[in-house]
Amino acid sequence: MEEILRFEKIDFSYEKDRRALKNVSVTLYGSQKVAVLGNNGAGKSTFFLCCNGIVKPQSGRMYLNNNEMGSSKKDNISLRQNVGIVFQDPDSQIIAGTVEAEVSFGPMNLRLPEATVRCQVDDAIEKMRLEDMRTRAPHYLSGGEKKRVSIADVLAMNPRLLLFDEPAASLDPENTLLLEKNLNMLTEKGLGLVIATHDVDFAWRWADRILVFHGGELVADAEPETVFSDEELLKKCGLVQPTLFQVGKIFHIDPLPKVISDLKGR
Amino acid sequence: MIITAILAMLVIWCLFYGGITNTILICLCLITGGFLAIVSRHKHEGFLVIDIIAQKSHLNKVNPSIKFWTVLILLFLCVGSKSVIVGLILAVVMFILMVPYGGLDLHDYLSLLSVPVSFLLISALALLFNYGEVASGVINLPVFQGYLFVSQSSQLRTGLVLSKALGALSCLYLLSLSTPMSEIISVLRKAHIPDVVIELMYLIYRYTFVLFEMYRSMKDAAKSRLGFVNFSISVKTTGKIYSNLLARSYQKAMNNFDAMESRCYTGEIRFLEHEKKISLMQYIAAVSLVVIISGLTFTLH
Numbered sequence: 001m002e003e004i005l006r007f008e009k010i011d012f013s014y015e016k017d018r019r020a021l022k023n024v025s026v027t028l029y030g031s032q033k034v035a036v037l038g039n040n041g042a043g044k045s046t047f048f049l050c051c052n053g054i055v056k057p058q059s060g061r062m063y064l065n066n067n068e069m070g071s072s073k074k075d076n077i078s079l080r081q082n083v084g085i086v087f088q089d090p091d092s093q094i095i096a097g098t099v100e101a102e103v104s105f106g107p108m109n110l111r112l113p114e115a116t117v118r119c120q121v122d123d124a125i126e127k128m129r130l131e132d133m134r135t136r137a138p139h140y141l142s143g144g145e146k147k148r149v150s151i152a153d154v155l156a157m158n159p160r161l162l163l164f165d166e167p168a169a170s171l172d173p174e175n176t177l178l179l180e181k182n183l184n185m186l187t188e189k190g191l192g193l194v195i196a197t198h199d200v201d202f203a204w205r206w207a208d209r210i211l212v213f214h215g216g217e218l219v220a221d222a223e224p225e226t227v228f229s230d231e232e233l234l235k236k237c238g239l240v241q242p243t244l245f246q247v248g249k250i251f252h253i254d255p256l257p258k259v260i261s262d263l264k265g266r
Numbered sequence: 267m268i269i270t271a272i273l274a275m276l277v278i279w280c281l282f283y284g285g286i287t288n289t290i291l292i293c294l295c296l297i298t299g300g301f302l303a304i305v306s307r308h309k310h311e312g313f314l315v316i317d318i319i320a321q322k323s324h325l326n327k328v329n330p331s332i333k334f335w336t337v338l339i340l341l342f343l344c345v346g347s348k349s350v351i352v353g354l355i356l357a358v359v360m361f362i363l364m365v366p367y368g369g370l371d372l373h374d375y376l377s378l379l380s381v382p383v384s385f386l387l388i389s390a391l392a393l394l395f396n397y398g399e400v401a402s403g404v405i406n407l408p409v410f411q412g413y414l415f416v417s418q419s420s421q422l423r424t425g426l427v428l429s430k431a432l433g434a435l436s437c438l439y440l441l442s443l444s445t446p447m448s449e450i451i452s453v454l455r456k457a458h459i460p461d462v463v464i465e466l467m468y469l470i471y472r473y474t475f476v477l478f479e480m481y482r483s484m485k486d487a488a489k490s491r492l493g494f495v496n497f498s499i500s501v502k503t504t505g506k507i508y509s510n511l512l513a514r515s516y517q518k519a520m521n522n523f524d525a526m527e528s529r530c531y532t533g534e535i536r537f538l539e540h541e542k543k544i545s546l547m548q549y550i551a552a553v554s555l556v557v558i559i560s561g562l563t564f565t566l567h
Contacts, residue, residue, distance in 0.1 A: 052528045077530055085528045091479075092521040093529075095472050096537050097448020104538030109530035117538055135540070137321060137446065139475040153529065 001029040010060035020046040035203035038213035053079040084154030090146035106157040124156035144175030204242035271302035273387040284404035325444035329542040344433040349566035353433030360436035
């Protein structure tokens with residue numbers, strides 16, 4: 001797996017004595033599925049903004065593709081192009097009057113030639129299956145469609161790492177399923193995905209790796225089974241064990257079931 | 267809507283009194299008033315409706331630049347004309363383009379038109395009536411020692427003002443009911459309006475919807491807690507909603523700015539624009555319309 005982003009002892013605080021990120025060291029790779037857990041205010045969102053260069057760490061080092069990132073404009077732009085954030089509320093992301101214009105905002109900001117922009121926009125629109133809504137105004141779309149637009153927004157910049165802030169919040173079950181399908185499709189294309197979520201069941205069935213934040217610190221970075229077996233950690237961070245994990249433990253199933261179909265074959 | 271109908275009847279009566287026979291006049295009044303009262307329905311959603319209509323209109327497929335510039339020229343011609351005919355022709359042409367051709371619902375069109383038209387009719391009444399010592403008009407109403415009268419010249423003048431206003435209004439409606447805001451803004455950008463203005467227009471347009479949505483949800487939440495149970499409470503609630511709206515929009519603005527920055531925003535808003543092709547027929551239609559109307563404007567007095 002190729003390394004994309006590496007944090008070394010990153011510290012950040014919004015106010016003097018309230019540190020939002022404490023001594024965070026972590027490495028993120030391509031085509032990996034990472035879930036980020038932690039209660040509200042644990043530092044997940046700040047971590048994301050930091051990955052994107054929107055908030056600047058007060059101390060520590062950041063590396064993108066093994067190059068140290070400073071605060072120059074060039075570094076910022078390459079950080080933002082390589083790492084994309086899909087915000088929790090699509091409305092805070094959408095600014096244009098048509099879906100196509102909206103998706104083009106990122107690549108246009110990268111000052112790419114128009115033909116390239118068009119190509120990347122078409123590609124992103126196709127991946128998120130938005131062809132029928134190209135010329136429609138984003139504010140008249142449904143919640144699920146808006147979410148797809150906000151993902152296409154970021155995809156159009158050809159990032160290598162995608163960060164999602166609670167993507168399934170306020171989506172109905174059908175759209176949540178569609179979202180998971182799209183996530184798998186993106187992983188197949190080789191993108192690294194990092195998803196902040198409160199849904200432990202989702203984290204359990206989807207993720208290869210779990211990061212747990214608590215009070216601004218990265219308190220766990222391990223495989224899902226290790227994280228969810230550590231009951232002390234779960235209690236401390238206000239997390240619970242996923243349902244299927246518990247079922248597997250009760251019935252001594254090995255390996256532990258990740259999805260319902262794992263139980264059906266028995 | 268009933269009020270607009272009554273107003274329209276009143277204005278038509280005053281406008282044509284003495285010019286045509288009373289039977290025809292009464293018929294004209296009743297037809298107009300009845301038509302307006304029966305056909306139109308009132309709606310409250312305001313500008314949101316305009317935007318939806320513009321997205322759906324068949325004329326939305328037409329290149330926005332040609333629409334914008336044609337409408338602008340026609341608007342100036344209409345305002346500059348000295349004849350009633352020009353305004354009326356424009357009103358009819360625009361009506362045909364919008365309703366039968368553009369696929370706009372007649373009810374929707376009339377209810378949208380009724381808002382500015384009621385203002386227009388009230389000012390028409392003000393223009394029609396003069397006050398004087400002697401009864402020298404076509405219609406004379408004794409008031410105190412003098413008369414409120416409608417003279418022939420004021421009838422002519424009001425007719426001209428009304429037709430000009432109606433024509434100009436129809437032109438603007440054609441543009442706004444067939445062109446989504448984002449396209450109008452892109453035409454303005456091509457016309458070299460300063461970037462700051464253009465970017466502000468994009469943001470204002472977009473955030474009108476965000477703010478409106480926010481306002482609506484706050485209002486509903488207040489309603490469900492009896493925030494609008496009587497007048498004095500309503501006033502208080504509205505004040506609170508507005509101040510909250512300010513605080514929340516400030517918060518939202520910060521989130522939005524973060525989101526823009528994360529997509530490499532560096533101080534300039536640019537989008538990919540989709541050029542809509544201008545067909546030969548559209549060129550011919552636009553040019554001939556402009557030629558005919560300017561011909562009429564410069565010949566008729």
